[in-house]
Amino acid sequence: MSDLVELPPRQTPNAVEVAPWLGKAQLLQSTPVVSVHGLKKAYRTHIHSVPVLHGVNLEVEKGEFISLVGQSGSGKSTLLHLIGLLDVIDGGEIHFEGQRIDNLATSNRDRIRNEAFGFVFQFYHLLPELTALENVLLPLMIGNGPLGWFFARSKAVSLAKGLLDRVGLSHRMDHKPRELSGGEMQRTALARALITKPRLLLADEPTGNLDDESGSEVIRLLRTLNREEGLTILMVTHNLEITRDTDRIVRLSKGLVVNEEVQPAA
Amino acid sequence: MLCIVSVMLGVATLIVVNSVMNGFSTKLRDRLHGLLSDIVIEAYDYDGFQDPKAKMANIMADPFLAKNIEAMAPTLEIFAMLQYAYHDVPFTRSIRLIGIDAQSRAKVGGFTEFLTQPERKTTPSFELTQEAKVRQAKNHVLDRKPAYFQELPMDPSAPPPPDPPPSKPHEPQGLIIGHAIAHFRDRTQGSEGQVKDIRALEPGDDVIITTVSGQKMAPVVDRFAVADYFRSEMSEYDSMYVFVPIEHLQKLRTMEDRVTSILVRLKDFDQVPKVIKRLKEILKNEPVEVQTWEQKQGALLAAIRVEKGILNILLFMIIGVAGFGILAIFTMIVAEKTKDIGILKALGASRFGVMQIFLGYGLLLGLVGCLLGTALGLAITQNINEIESIIGSITGQELFPRDIYYFDKIPTDVHPMGVFLVNIGAVLIAVAFSLIPSFRAASLNPVRALRYE
Numbered sequence A: 001m002s003d004l005v006e007l008p009p010r011q012t013p014n015a016v017e018v019a020p021w022l023g024k025a026q027l028l029q030s031t032p033v034v035s036v037h038g039l040k041k042a043y044r045t046h047i048h049s050v051p052v053l054h055g056v057n058l059e060v061e062k063g064e065f066i067s068l069v070g071q072s073g074s075g076k077s078t079l080l081h082l083i084g085l086l087d088v089i090d091g092g093e094i095h096f097e098g099q100r101i102d103n104l105a106t107s108n109r110d111r112i113r114n115e116a117f118g119f120v121f122q123f124y125h126l127l128p129e130l131t132a133l134e135n136v137l138l139p140l141m142i143g144n145g146p147l148g149w150f151f152a153r154s155k156a157v158s159l160a161k162g163l164l165d166r167v168g169l170s171h172r173m174d175h176k177p178r179e180l181s182g183g184e185m186q187r188t189a190l191a192r193a194l195i196t197k198p199r200l201l202l203a204d205e206p207t208g209n210l211d212d213e214s215g216s217e218v219i220r221l222l223r224t225l226n227r228e229e230g231l232t233i234l235m236v237t238h239n240l241e242i243t244r245d246t247d248r249i250v251r252l253s254k255g256l257v258v259n260e261e262v263q264p265a266a
Numbered sequence B: 001m002l003c004i005v006s007v008m009l010g011v012a013t014l015i016v017v018n019s020v021m022n023g024f025s026t027k028l029r030d031r032l033h034g035l036l037s038d039i040v041i042e043a044y045d046y047d048g049f050q051d052p053k054a055k056m057a058n059i060m061a062d063p064f065l066a067k068n069i070e071a072m073a074p075t076l077e078i079f080a081m082l083q084y085a086y087h088d089v090p091f092t093r094s095i096r097l098i099g100i101d102a103q104s105r106a107k108v109g110g111f112t113e114f115l116t117q118p119e120r121k122t123t124p125s126f127e128l129t130q131e132a133k134v135r136q137a138k139n140h141v142l143d144r145k146p147a148y149f150q151e152l153p154m155d156p157s158a159p160p161p162p163d164p165p166p167s168k169p170h171e172p173q174g175l176i177i178g179h180a181i182a183h184f185r186d187r188t189q190g191s192e193g194q195v196k197d198i199r200a201l202e203p204g205d206d207v208i209i210t211t212v213s214g215q216k217m218a219p220v221v222d223r224f225a226v227a228d229y230f231r232s233e234m235s236e237y238d239s240m241y242v243f244v245p246i247e248h249l250q251k252l253r254t255m256e257d258r259v260t261s262i263l264v265r266l267k268d269f270d271q272v273p274k275v276i277k278r279l280k281e282i283l284k285n286e287p288v289e290v291q292t293w294e295q296k297q298g299a300l301l302a303a304i305r306v307e308k309g310i311l312n313i314l315l316f317m318i319i320g321v322a323g324f325g326i327l328a329i330f331t332m333i334v335a336e337k338t339k340d341i342g343i344l345k346a347l348g349a350s351r352f353g354v355m356q357i358f359l360g361y362g363l364l365l366g367l368v369g370c371l372l373g374t375a376l377g378l379a380i381t382q383n384i385n386e387i388e389s390i391i392g393s394i395t396g397q398e399l400f401p402r403d404i405y406y407f408d409k410i411p412t413d414v415h416p417m418g419v420f421l422v423n424i425g426a427v428l429i430a431v432a433f434s435l436i437p438s439f440r441a442a443s444l445n446p447v448r449a450l451r452y453e
């Protein structure tokens, strides 16, 4: 792939940091986790067509922590949803780990969403009837199906408890979302996103609804995950403060990527 | 929750109604079948046909029929008027006068078991018992002329009255009379307690029967004495049938050696179609009709069937209403849970997975409703008589007028297959009606659901 030649030098240390066991050869052959080409999207109502993305190009390398910025209404959430296969595109291509995914059958899209992606939303989107623990278990329940879940359950529960412990919520496991603070809800949502060991974490303004302290705690967790486990993160944010913790800033304006700046290594 | 209750009620009513109707129809069928024998070879009219003995011999000559036929009984049937005096008040009834040979009729079945005197059940006859003979004699020692026989003032110019028909002053022929003809129902006791029958005719009492004789239908009158009662608990029969010996009736009607029908009983009822076919072949030149008891009572049985069918349709509509309840509530749930459905889909739930949740919920509602409904329905069916009497005592109205049916209890018959089908139907309806909302839930666009708080 010709892209390999253009790999910015910052990628190599990161990747090695992430996967020191990988040989050099493999590293060089590694494809971007996500690559988006000429992505177009318009929202159609019965009369109007609202064009939102006009041909977005973007590559996300393995182990990168990218912040996606731009004015409100510039299409950041749309882009995130399209990459996350939550919506269908109107033009262009989306590749995930070298495989084209935008044209897959619905069942395969569901499967990728369940197994390979983790989502964190601004409004947490936890199920109100379930406890924190059950919410964290949800992706595994969905992925296993009713029968598989019967066998997978006990292992999944200990995994979920470990994750809740990791986000500092082991004492809140049996609480319903309404008994949790915003920060706690978002950390629960983060644990839920992580339980399938996703290869890409998509976060849409994860701190948008949180106070500074809770927000920075979430960002700290993301940063740690990225550093220690090599989790690839694509995060939409408004907060410039937060972008400083990330590897790269991608700016979206009027449906196009207008600027990509590489952060000096923190 | 409400869905479960409505499914439950629907299923329960269906089961109760079906069980009671089955009970009625089975009991009715059993009795009709018992009374009617398996196959009836019948003349086209009351003039009957000649020489039943030869016909029966002819039938038995066929090896297949001989092997399958258990018994045959020639029968002579005619309408008649019956009159008796109760406390010197005359009572006149129209009846069906049936001439039979007690022995052979007994073999066909549906006769001796309905006689009330135990000794007659084993040796059926028209003989009066000793007691009855005593009473008969006593009645005639007094020989009071019943008040109703007072002659009208005679018109001297009128021709002299015709000679009275030949009578047997000393030994009237014994007969077996339908229970309801010989008894009055005591209605003074109200709805509470057991209804009581008042006997109007004791064994040995006289009755006078008027029927017609010969081709020209000349009226004939004869005096009989009550030997026993026939109580089948089918009011149509108990209030109409009077049995007399066939030879006596043949003489009375001047129809020597003629009968109106031959009752046939088979060894195995399942052989009916084959036997009928064979009988029709043998008797094809005779002026008779060969029918099963079911065909003979076809109209009544068909009416019961139609009634049951219509009721079932109506009751399934109740479940249909419950189905619409499920539809409405599920549609509401889908609308309310749009966001949660979106979350599930965002986390990778497939269309089928989301549908499964709602279909599963519908199935659960259906199953729980059916289970409770079946339990409730069976419980009601089991205790229907107690429930009926409680409701009867509260409302003061008897729901189940016993004197119409002569059933002392409401008969019920639970068909496991029927209960099963009702359950299957109800579950299918529940699932079918949750299909539409679940489909809508499955096609929800997750982004639309997730975008805003």
Ligand SMILES: Nc1ncnc2c1ncn2[C@@H]1O[C@H](COP(=O)(O)OP(=O)(O)O)[C@@H](O)[C@H]1O
Pocket (backbone or CB within 6 Å): A043, A044, A045, A050, A052, A070, A071, A072, A073, A074, A075, A076, A077, A078, A079
């Ligand atoms: N379902 C929709 N129908 C029509 N327009 C929409 C719809 N969703 C989003 N938009 C429009 O698309 C544009 C981009 O939205 P979005 O991707 O949410 O922007 P951002 O997340 O950057 O604020 C906005 O102008 C918004 O009004």
Ligand SMILES: [Mg+2]
Pocket (backbone or CB within 6 Å): A076, A077, A078, A204
């Ligand atoms: Mg947005």
